[in-house]
């Protein structure tokens with residue numbers, strides 16, 4: 001039972017007795033609806049969280065007028081953005097201009113398919129999960145390029161091209177650093193990767209060997225860069241390009257770009273947790289007979305770890321200055337890619353010589369000998 | 370607008386009468402409980418997220434930055450700056466407006482999507498202020514774009530601008546959004 005859509009499908013078949021294909025369609029549709037709205041709410045919540053964290057860091061307060069502590073600020077923003085005039089520039093390429101935000105959102109939200117929230121709750125545990133997650137999030141770059149080209153605005157175009165260069169080049173170190181994880185587990189499925197780790201820090205892949213230890217930092221840096229976050233936010237640098245690729249977007253279409261960006265923060269944080277920090281793994285004594293309670297603890301554990309990383313992303317955003325374009329490319333091609341290759345080699349030799357044991361296990365084994 | 374001084378024909382008179390009736394129907398509809406409460410919610414949302422344009426023309430802009438800073442913190446009221454006019458609801462004219470700049474401000478204002486609001490900040494933007502006698506100075510931004518709230522002072526303190534924003538929020542809350550007022554009867 002590792003696929004909730006199938007579980008739901010079986011439930012529908014048993015209780016309502018309708019056509020198999022129809023029930024499959026219904027169950028997948030329902031699951032998609034639930035997960036998409038979950039990510040939508042998370043994305044909205046993150047905008048609020050970001051503003052509060054930014055306020056704290058700059059010794060301000062941040063939004064606190066709408067609802068208790070301003071928690072409904074995202075609703076106010078949402079209402080306003082929906083009611084805004086939907087402006088399409090006269091010289092824009094209209095079909096492309098309309099399509100671009102949806103591509104961005106689809107690219108980010110589809111990554112949710114392979115992210116396991118607990119041992120049972122995952123939409124589809126694909127056997128090429130890692131590959132899928134890395135590939136589908138790159139669809140964002142198509143949306144950004146499309147939108148920037150279609151707006152017929154030089155700031156947009158410059159922002160879009162920068163973003164394309166950035167995302168395409170940072171994809172490589174991200175993939176290479178994940179590859180060292182794949183070397184250890186020998187599987188591309190997210191659930192297998194999590195099952196190969198344990199609940200305690202010494203069982204996480206982060207501490208598995210020196211290679212993965214460094215690989216995590218490379219992965220996190222490149223994931224941040226792929227998401228166009230500060231310190232890599234040159235595609236929307238306010239001081240150079242008015243607002244980058246979304247300069248000409250207003251109202252709801254702009255909010256789609258915005259939502260995609262914040263949903264992506266959640267996605268990269270959860271990927272970091274899954275690859276390096278044990279995902280939903282909980283200690284043995286917390287696993288009880290009751291299936292539901294175990295799952296809830298797992299989800300809570302997973303979300304807690306993810307939110308720690310989300311906080312780190314926001315923290316970085318409001319404390320670091322922005323890199324220049326050439327510095328950005330130098331960092332990727334001259335430093336991150338060679339280092340990630342070295343990490344890969346270290347991990348490979350570690351797996352070869354110590355048979356997949358983690359460095360702490362090896363160390364303890366040496367001592368007790 | 371062209372003036373019509375000929376006597377209206379009967380048909381024209383009829384259509385006008387119809388419009389008046391339609392208008393009163395709209396009025397009634399807008400007073401409907403459902404519509405008013407929906408309006409209230411929408412207006413609350415709109416009033417609490419007035420994003421302003423990152424734009425200043427003279428010394429008042431320094432005070433505008435200060436208003437966004439730690440002491441006065443406009444973000445508390447849900448107002449953040451956006452660098453592009455396409456995503457703004459509010460333009461704060463902060464500082465002296467020269468004649469050359471006036472046309473640019475008009476363009477910026479036109480680029481903002483509806484519904485949009487204007488705060489005129491400081492004596493210079495209100496009426497020319499200190500540079501009233503200058504050959505190149507526009508005497509009041511309201512000669513170019515419609516202004517919703519005037520904030521007096523040279524420069525207005527951050528508290529004053531905050532008060533201006535709150536007044537604007539009050540104005541937005543009292544608007545009827547769902548039932549648009551018909552402009553020409």
Ligand code: SF4
Nearest residue numbers: 428429464491493524
């Ligand atoms: S009102 Fe005073 S402070 Fe503001 S722009 Fe004019 S001269 Fe400067």
